[in-house]
Amino acid sequence: MSWAWDNRALLAQDTGSHLYLALMPILFGIIVSIPVGVLCVRFRWTWPPILSLTSVFYAMPSLALYLVLIDYTGLTDWTVIIPLTLFSLSVLIPNVVAGLRSVPQPVRQAATAMGFGTLRQVVQVELPLAVPVIIAGLRVATVSSISLVSVGQLIGIGGLGYFFTDGEQRDFPTEIYVALVLIVILAFLADGLLVLLRRWLTPWERARDTRATRRALSATVRGSRAEGVS
Amino acid sequence: MITFESVTKRYPGGTVAVDALDLEVPDGRTMVLVGPSGCGKTTSLRMINRLIEPSEGRILLDGRDISQTEASELRRGIGYVIQQTGLFPHRTIVDNIATVPLLKGWPKAKARDRARELMDLVGLDPAMARRYPYQLSGGQQQRVGVARALAADPPVLLMDEPFSAVDPIVRATLQDELIRLQAELRKTVVLVTHDVEEAIKVGDQVAVFYPNGKIAQIDTPQRLLGDPADDYVENFLGFDRGIRRLAFFPADGLDLQAGIVLGDGTTVEQARRAAKQAGESWVLLTDAGRLPRGWAALSDLESRDGREMLAQMPLAPYGHTFRVGKDSLRAALDATVLSRTGLAVGVDDQGRVVGVTSYERLRAAIQAAEEAADGQGARPS
Ligand SMILES: Nc1ncnc2c1ncn2[C@@H]1O[C@H](COP(=O)(O)OP(=O)(O)OP(=O)(O)O)[C@@H](O)[C@H]1O
Ligand SMILES: [Mg+2]
Numbered sequence: 001m002s003w004a005w006d007n008r009a010l011l012a013q014d015t016g017s018h019l020y021l022a023l024m025p026i027l028f029g030i031i032v033s034i035p036v037g038v039l040c041v042r043f044r045w046t047w048p049p050i051l052s053l054t055s056v057f058y059a060m061p062s063l064a065l066y067l068v069l070i071d072y073t074g075l076t077d078w079t080v081i082i083p084l085t086l087f088s089l090s091v092l093i094p095n096v097v098a099g100l101r102s103v104p105q106p107v108r109q110a111a112t113a114m115g116f117g118t119l120r121q122v123v124q125v126e127l128p129l130a131v132p133v134i135i136a137g138l139r140v141a142t143v144s145s146i147s148l149v150s151v152g153q154l155i156g157i158g159g160l161g162y163f164f165t166d167g168e169q170r171d172f173p174t175e176i177y178v179a180l181v182l183i184v185i186l187a188f189l190a191d192g193l194l195v196l197l198r199r200w201l202t203p204w205e206r207a208r209d210t211r212a213t214r215r216a217l218s219a220t221v222r223g224s225r226a227e228g229v230s
Numbered sequence: 231m232i233t234f235e236s237v238t239k240r241y242p243g244g245t246v247a248v249d250a251l252d253l254e255v256p257d258g259r260t261m262v263l264v265g266p267s268g269c270g271k272t273t274s275l276r277m278i279n280r281l282i283e284p285s286e287g288r289i290l291l292d293g294r295d296i297s298q299t300e301a302s303e304l305r306r307g308i309g310y311v312i313q314q315t316g317l318f319p320h321r322t323i324v325d326n327i328a329t330v331p332l333l334k335g336w337p338k339a340k341a342r343d344r345a346r347e348l349m350d351l352v353g354l355d356p357a358m359a360r361r362y363p364y365q366l367s368g369g370q371q372q373r374v375g376v377a378r379a380l381a382a383d384p385p386v387l388l389m390d391e392p393f394s395a396v397d398p399i400v401r402a403t404l405q406d407e408l409i410r411l412q413a414e415l416r417k418t419v420v421l422v423t424h425d426v427e428e429a430i431k432v433g434d435q436v437a438v439f440y441p442n443g444k445i446a447q448i449d450t451p452q453r454l455l456g457d458p459a460d461d462y463v464e465n466f467l468g469f470d471r472g473i474r475r476l477a478f479f480p481a482d483g484l485d486l487q488a489g490i491v492l493g494d495g496t497t498v499e500q501a502r503r504a505a506k507q508a509g510e511s512w513v514l515l516t517d518a519g520r521l522p523r524g525w526a527a528l529s530d531l532e533s534r535d536g537r538e539m540l541a542q543m544p545l546a547p548y549g550h551t552f553r554v555g556k557d558s559l560r561a562a563l564d565a566t567v568l569s570r571t572g573l574a575v576g577v578d579d580q581g582r583v584v585g586v587t588s589y590e591r592l593r594a595a596i597q598a599a600e601e602a603a604d605g606q607g608a609r610p611s
Contacts, residue, residue, distance in 0.1 A: 104314075104316075104319075106312055106314035106315070106316035107316050107318060107319070108313075109281065109312070109316060110310065110312065110316025110317070110318075111316075111318075112305070113279055113281055113305055113308075113310035113316075114305060114306070114310065114330050114333065114378075115301075115302040115303070115304075115305035115306035115330065115333055116302065116330055116333065117302050120333075125318060125320075127317075128320045129319065129320055173457060202320070204319055204320045204321075204362045204364075225495070
C-alpha cells in the first residue's frame with residue numbers, strides 16, 4: 001500500500017486519463033446513437049442493416065482496430081477512443097431503438113393526434129419515455145468502456161492499464177492489484193452516477209418507488225376516509 | 231360541421247375498411263358510429279384528424295377540405311380521446327391536460343390555469359393535479375383524457391370507445407357526464423362504440439355500420455329503435471327495442487289518476503267511495519305533505535267500519551315512484567311492472583304525489599306518443 005501512496009501523483013494522473021479515454025467514447029456514443037436510433041424507428045427499413053453493423057462493431061477485436069488505426073491517427077488518444085466509440089454504439093443504438101419502441105403505441109398516437117410535430121414528439125414524448133431503457137444501455141456501455149480502456153496499453157495508451165504491463169514486467173503484483181481495484185471503483189462510481197441520473201430524469205418512475213408509493217397510497221386512504229366522514 | 235363525401239379507405243393488402251361513406255355531422259351534435267368489430271368505425275374516425283388518409287373521396291370541416299390544412303394545425307383544433315387514454319406517463323395530470331394549449335404557444339402559467347379549470351369541469355379533485363397518470367384509477371384517467379382533449383376548446387371532439395375499458399358503473403357515470411358536458415359545451419362530437427346501449431344513450435344521431443364498412447342506417451336513436459331500416463339493424467339493436475324506445479317519451483304525457491290519492495284525514499267510508507268511483511281496487515294514502523305512505527286494498531276497506539280512519543289500515547308499500555316532469559314512459563312502465571298493485575305513483579321533483587298510473591293509462595300514453603312521433607318523423611323519401 002505504501003507503493004500506492006508513493007505513486008499517488010502518477011496514479012491520479014492515469015486515473016484521469018483512464019476516465020477520459022473511457023468516457024469520451026460514451027459521450028460520442030450518446031451523440032450518435034440517439035439520432036441514429038430515432039432514424040431506425042422512424043424508417044423501419046434502416047434498422048436491419050444498422051443492427052448488422054452494430055453487431056460487427058461488437059464482435060470486432062479492439063486490438064485489431066488499434067493496429068489498423070495507428071496508420072491514420074498515430075499514437076494519439078483517438079486510436080483508443082474511436083474503437084471504443086464503435087463498441088459503445090454497438091450497445092447504445094439497440095438500446096435507444098428498444099427504448100423508443102417501448103413507448104406505448106396509444107401514447108405515441110395520442111401525441112400525433114394532439115398535433116405534435118415529428119421532432120417535437122421525439123424530443124418531448126418519445127425520448128423522455130425511452131430514458132430508462134437508454135440508461136440501462138448506457139450503464140453496460142460505460143462499465144465495459146472503463147474496463148476495455150486498459151487493452152489500449154498494448155499500444156501504450158491505456159490509462160490505468162499501464163500498471164498492468166508495468167507490474168507484469170517488473171514482476172510486482174501490488175501495482176496490478178491497485179490498478180485493478182481503482183478500475184473497479186471507477187466502474188462502480190460511474191454506474192451509481194448513472195442510476196442517480198436516471199432517477200433525476202424520470203421523476204414519474206421514482207414515484208413508483210416503494211416509499212413514494214406507500215405515501216401516495218396512504219394519502220389516498222386518508223382522502224377516501226375524509227370523504228367518508230364528510 | 232363534418233362532411234364525408236363518398237369516402238373510401240382501402241388498406242394495403244386490399245381490405246376495404248370504409249366503403250363510399252357519406253356522412254354529415256351537424257355542429258354541436260353528437261354522432262355515434264356503431265357496428266361490429268372490424269366494420270371500419272375507427273378508420274372512419276381517424277380519417278377526420280388525418281391519422282389515416284382516405285383512398286378516395288374527401289372530408290370537409292365547415293366546408294373546407296381537411297387535406298388542405300396542415301395536419302398538426304388541423305389536429306390542434308380537434309380533441310381526441312381513446313380507450314387506452316394515451317396519457318403521457320411522464321407528465322403530471324395538470325401538464326397532461328395543458329398539452330395542446332402549450333403546443334399552441336400559450337404561456338405556461340395560463341395553460342396550467344386552464345388545465346385546472348378543466349379538472350374542475352370534468353369532476354377531478356384538484357389535489358390530483360400534481361400526480362402522475364398511473365396514480366389514478368381507470369375512470370379518473372379517462373376523465374383526464376377528456377379534459378386534455380377539451381383543453382384548447384376545440385370545436386370538434388373525436389372519441390374512440392372512450393368508456394369501454396372501465397367497469398359498467400363507472401361507464402354509466404362517464405356517459406352521464408359526457409351528456410352533461412355536451413349540453414353545456416355543444417361540441418361537434420363523433421363517438422365510436424360497439425355498444426348499442428351507449429350509442430342510443432349519448433347520440434343525437436347514430437350511424438349503424440354493416441360489417442363491411444358500409445352504413446346500414448343513420449337516424450336519431452328514437453327513430454332507429456322505432457323504425458329499423460332492415461333485419462340487420464333490427465337484430466343489431468337487440469330484442470327489447472320497443473321498451474327501450476319508451477325512454478324517449480316523457481312521462482308527463484300520462485293522464486294520471488288523482489282521485490284515489492287520499493290524505494291522512496280520510497275515513498274508510500270516503501276511501502271506499504273514492505275507489506269505487508275511480509273503478510280501482512286500491513287507494514293511495516299520503517301524509518300531510520302529500521308524500522306517499524302506502525296502498526290500502528278495497529277488499530280490506532270493505533271489511534272495516536266506515537268511520538275508522540284510512541291511516542289506521544294495513545298498508546302495502548308504494549314501491550318505486552317515477553318523476554312526472556323528468557322521467558320517461560319507460561321509467562313509468564318499469565315502476566308499474568314492479569308494483570304489487572299494478573299501479574305506480576308519479577311524483578313531482580319534491581317527491582309529492584301527483585297521481586297514479588295504470589297499464590291502461592300507459593297504453594294510451596304510449597299510443598299517443600307513437601302517433602306524435604310518426605307524425606313528425608315521417609321520413610323524407
Ligand atoms: N393498418 C391497417 N392495415 C390493414 N388493415 C387494417 C388496418 N387497420 C385496420 N384494418 C382493417 O380494416 C378493417 C376496419 O378496421 P377498424 O379498426 O376501422 O375497425 P373497427 O370498426 O374500429 O373495429 P373494432 O370495433 O374492433 O375496433 C378491419 O378489417 C381491419 O382488419
Ligand atoms: Mg376500433
